[in-house]
Amino acid sequence: MPALPTRIEQSTERDLTPLEVFEVTSARETALSRLLMLYIGTGLIFMLLPGTFLGVWNLLAISSHRAADSVSPAWIQAHGHAQIFGWIGTFILGIGFFSIPKLRRMEPLALSVVWAAWGLWTVGVSLRWLSGVCPWQWRALLPVSAVLELAAFLIFFRSVSGHRGQSLEKDGASAGNERVTEEKAKLDEWVLVVIAASVGLLLTLLVNLGASVFLSVQGASPDLPANFDQRFLVLETWGFLVVFVWGFSAKWLPIFLGLRSLRGKTLLCAVALNSAGVLAAFTGWMTAAVVLLLAGIITAIYSLRLFEPPARPAKVKGVHASFPIFVRVAYIWAVVAAALGIWAAAVPNSHGIWGASRHALTVGFLATMVFAIGQRVLPAFSGMRLLFSTKLMFIALLLLTIGCLLRVSSEILAYQGFARSAWSWLPVSAVIEMTAVTLFAINLFATFARRPPSRSRPRSTMTSRR
Ligand code: HEM
Structure with a gap:
């Protein structure tokens, strides 16, 4: 892709006509949208094959043997890594590269940087998955994969935390410093939460690197020991993904769901409680950890005002009308997760x-x-496309909720020995969830395959052409 950046760089050396500015900007936007689709497409492939397919395979084996330990821990961890880093991690990097420079009004990023991060990340996550499922050369591949993932993240972090562009100063000069200060204040809380999530991701990748090097030198197999894995899981879910979701919720949900203004400081308290919980889990203090995590998620919900009467109607144009319900259902699931954690920590x-x-x-x-917000924002980010099918969106979300309900309940009943019949519900839950993720992927791929509406030229450029 060298042609486009070169043209943009050359074009800044002389004054551009309005038509040239329009063409350069729109070519850049198109290239960036294509790159975003590449990131999202890659995430969807990780979700479908190394993630869900392997997860379903594992669950079918577990339920047929009626024993949770009948599957290799390396396979289970390969599935978890593909879902967390391969699917959601790739989505976060893609959306971050696309939206953060715009929101921070930074100079446009060099597209080569976005490509480089994609290459390193994709190879890193793929090698990690391979070293789990087929332990060929795993002693070398494990640390290499961890280094590649960390390098991709550092490129991302350096790019999106760079200096703001000229446009902000120009705006500030023309519209008065108040506007800049006001915008900065508006951005602050959600940006701080996203920064906290990025620190969580950085820590996760550093711990992953340390653990990979340790396993490669001292380990007998590529899987993390169960005790360490459980703590590491808290870091990679509560310590990084959950906080990213809070950050993007604070930014988008007040608009999409018509919520009352965010209680920003309370959200920062929620992040502090959550971080304390993650730290407690990492030091092995599980009971305190899960209590803090529950307090954190309840505080986050209070700060987002998710269950208070909204100030305005939700914006559901282009998505299914049930979208606000599923966002709230998701947050209820997070409370259920923390509450189950308290139960788990209390019993042997x-x-x-x-x-x-x-x-x-x-x-x-x-x-x-991801199903709800992804289908709300990604069609627009990928060149102002429309979601392929709002019905598919609804069916995918409904199936995911039903599958999850069945899985969570049957896992407790079967694995804990409360009801033997629950072993046979587990495969049903796996197939329902697999159908849900497949429909989600189809809906997004079909959306990307649609032709985007053509951009209309600005009035001034059309006049200058005549
Ligand atoms: C079709 C859907 C899915 C199926 C059938 C499935 C299946 C499984 C199974 C059988 C396990 C082993 C532990 C256990 O018995 O509970 C597991 C663990 C795990 N799954 Fe899934 N899963 C699915 C979706 C997901 C998704 C969407 C994510 C993340 C976004 C995810 C992340 C994980 C993680 C992190 C672990 C723990 C890995 C470890 O122990 O290191 N799974 N999954």
Whole structure:
């Protein structure tokens, strides 16, 4: 892709006509939208094959043997890594590259940087998955994959935290400093939350690198020991993904759901409680950890005012009208996840309850939020397209909710030995969830395949052409 940046760089050396400015800007936007679609498409492939397919395979094996430990931990961890880093992580990087420079009014990023981060991240996550499912050369591949993932993130972080562009200063000069200060204040809380989430991701990747090097030198197999894995899971879910979702919720939900203004400081308290919970889990203090995580999510919901009467009607144009309900359902799942964590920490041999808590968080909260918000924002980000089908969106969200309900309940009943018949519901839940993620992927791929509406030229350029 060298042609486009070169043209843009050359074009800044002389004054451009309005038509040239329009053409350069719109070519850049198109290139960036294509790159976003590449990131999202890559995330969807990770979600479908290395993620969901392997997850379903694992669950079918577990339910047929009626034993949670009948599947190799390396396969389970490969599935988890593909979902968390391959699917949601790739989505976050793509959306971040696309939206943060615009929101911060930065100079346009060099597209080569976005490509480089995509290449390093995709190869890193793929190698990690391969070293789990097929332990060929895993001692070398594991640390290499961790280094590649960290390098991709550092490129991303350096790019989106760079200096703001000239446009802000120009705006400030013309419209008065108050406007700049006001916008900065408006951005502050959600930006701080996204920064906290980025720190969580950085810590996750550093711990992942340390653990990979340790395993490669000392380990007997590529999987993390169960005790460490459980703590690491808290870091990669509550410590990074959940906080990103809060940040994007604070930015978008007041607009999309017509909510009353965010209680910004309260949201920052929620992040502090959540971080304390993650730290407590990492030091092995599980009971305190889950209580803090529950307090954090309840505080976050209060700060977002999700369950208060809205100030304005929700904006559901282009998505299914049930969108606001599913966003609220997702947050209820996060509370359920934390509450199940408290139960699991209080009783011995609670493998099934921990599994149900993890599933309520990853599928109930995270996947539902990605399904709901993703289908709301991604069509517009990918060149002002329209979502292919709002009905498919609804069916996918409904199936995901039903599948998750069945899975969370049957995992507790079967794994904890409360009801033997629940072993046979597990495969049903897996197939329902797999159908949901497949429909979600079809809807997004079909949206990207649609022709975007053509951009209309600005009035001044049309006049200058005549
Ligand atoms: C069709 C949907 C899915 C199925 C059938 C599935 C299946 C499984 C199974 C069988 C396990 C092993 C632990 C247990 O028995 O509970 C597991 C663990 C896990 N899953 Fe899933 N899963 C699905 C979706 C997801 C999604 C959407 C995410 C993340 C967004 C996810 C993240 C994880 C993680 C992080 C683990 C723990 C890995 C570890 O122990 O290191 N799963 N999943």
